[in-house]
Amino acid sequence: ETGVTQSPTHLIKTRGQQVTLRCSSQSGHNTVSWYQQALGQGPQFIFQYYREEENGRGNFPPRFSGLQFPNYSSELNVNALELDDSALYLCASSFPGTQETQYFGPGTRLLVL
Amino acid sequence: QQQVKQSPQSLIVQKGGISIINCAYENTAFDYFPWYQQFPGKGPALLIAIRPDVSEKKEGRFTISFNKSAKQFSLHIMDSQPGDSATYFCAAIHSGGGADGLTFGKGTHLIIQP
Numbered sequence: 001e002t003g004v005t006q007s008p009t010h011l012i013k014t015r016g017q018q019v020t021l022r023c024s025s026q027s028g029h030n031t032v033s034w035y036q037q038a039l040g041q042g043p044q045f046i047f048q049y050y051r052e053e054e055n056g057r058g059n060f061p062p063r064f065s066g067l068q069f070p071n072y073s074s075e076l077n078v079n080a081l082e083l084d085d086s087a088l089y090l091c092a093s094s095f096p097g098t099q100e101t102q103y104f105g106p107g108t109r110l111l112v113l
Numbered sequence: 114q115q116q117v118k119q120s121p122q123s124l125i126v127q128k129g130g131i132s133i134i135n136c137a138y139e140n141t142a143f144d145y146f147p148w149y150q151q152f153p154g155k156g157p158a159l160l161i162a163i164r165p166d167v168s169e170k171k172e173g174r175f176t177i178s179f180n181k182s183a184k185q186f187s188l189h190i191m192d193s194q195p196g197d198s199a200t201y202f203c204a205a206i207h208s209g210g211g212a213d214g215l216t217f218g219k220g221t222h223l224i225i226q227p
Contacts, residue, residue, distance in 0.1 A: 004156075033214055042119075042202050043157065045214025058214055090156050092215075100145040100208035102215060104156035 004029075004093050004105035012111045013081050021076045021108045023091030031094040032074040033102060034066060038087045048099070049074055078110075086112045116140075117205050119218025127226050132190040134221045136203035139184065143205040147215070148177065148188050151200045160201075161188070193225045 005024045013019050025032050031050045035043035045058035049068035063079040072093070078085060088109050092102035118137045126132045136146075145164055149157035163170045163177040163186065170177045176189040190197055200222050204215040 006156075035214070040220075042204075042217030042219050043215070045216070048214060056213055098208075100206045100215075101147070101159070101162065103159060104149075106154075106156045 004091055004103055006089075006091050006105040006108050008108060009106070010109045010111075012113065014113050015081055015083060017081050017112075018077065018079045019081060019110060021078075021089050021091075021110070023074045023076070023093075023105060025072045025074070025091075025093035026103055028095060029093035029103070030072050030096050031099045032068055032072065033092045033094070033099075034074070034076045035090040035092065035104075036060070036085075036087045037090055037107070043090055046076070050099070081112045083112050086110060117203060117216050117218045119203050119221060121221060122219070123222040123224070125224045125226060126193045128193065128195060130193050130225075132193045132197065132223055132225070133187060134201055134203070134223070135185065135187045136205075136218050137183075137185045138205050138216075140205070140207070140216075141184070142207040143216075145206050145208045146177070146179065146186050147204050147206075148175075149202045149204065149217075151202065151220075157202060190223075193223075195225045195227050198223060198225045 033048040034046040037043040048056040052068045065077045067075045088107040090107045092104045147162035148160045150160045151157045174191045179186045200220045203218045
């Protein structure tokens with residue numbers, strides 16, 4: 001059984017650019033959540049995907065969007081990058097019916113210059 | 114406002130001692146309270162979790178104590194070891210509230226001195 005994997009591990013972008021981050025959920029998990037973790041802070045919930053649809057969202061603007069694919073993998077897209085978007089982006093997956101028990105991947109470190 | 118307050122911000126404990134981290138929450142709809150351990154450059158790893166129908170849960174050296182009336186819960190690490198040095202996050206979620214996501218505390222940086 002493989003855990004949650006994310007790619008790339010690190011990324012550098014400039015302000016105004018767009019970025020796509022990828023996540024493969026743990027085997028058997030059908031729910032994927034994305035979080036943003038600023039340096040020295042706890043993760044903050046961005047949104048959750050279930051059955052290829054967004055079914056919950058935190059306090060993030062629409063330029064943060066996502067997709068979930070039939071194999072339950074997911075993408076996080078961020079448009080018009082801002083300096084404050086520099087953070088560790090974490091993906092977490094859950095078993096069906098237990099969306100509260102979330103297992104995190106290693107994250108993608110995004111630096112916006 | 115959904116919020117989880119965690120203390121202390123940092124903690125130094127001698128090897129073999131007990132590490133205690135505290136959290137308080139406001140939203141009474143929260144019904145699942147996990148603790149995560151995070152090492153530098155890694156994602157958070159689920160350590161132990163509790164639901165409000167029990168006051169204590171123990172797994173190995175890790176124990177969660179839960180006080181529903183005070184809306185507080187804490188993590189105790191017994192016989193703390195240098196390998197326990199990490200950042201610990203408490204979190205909370207309303208499992209039946211749709212997809213609200215986990216609400217995290219700000220973290221406690223724990224150092225176990227040999």
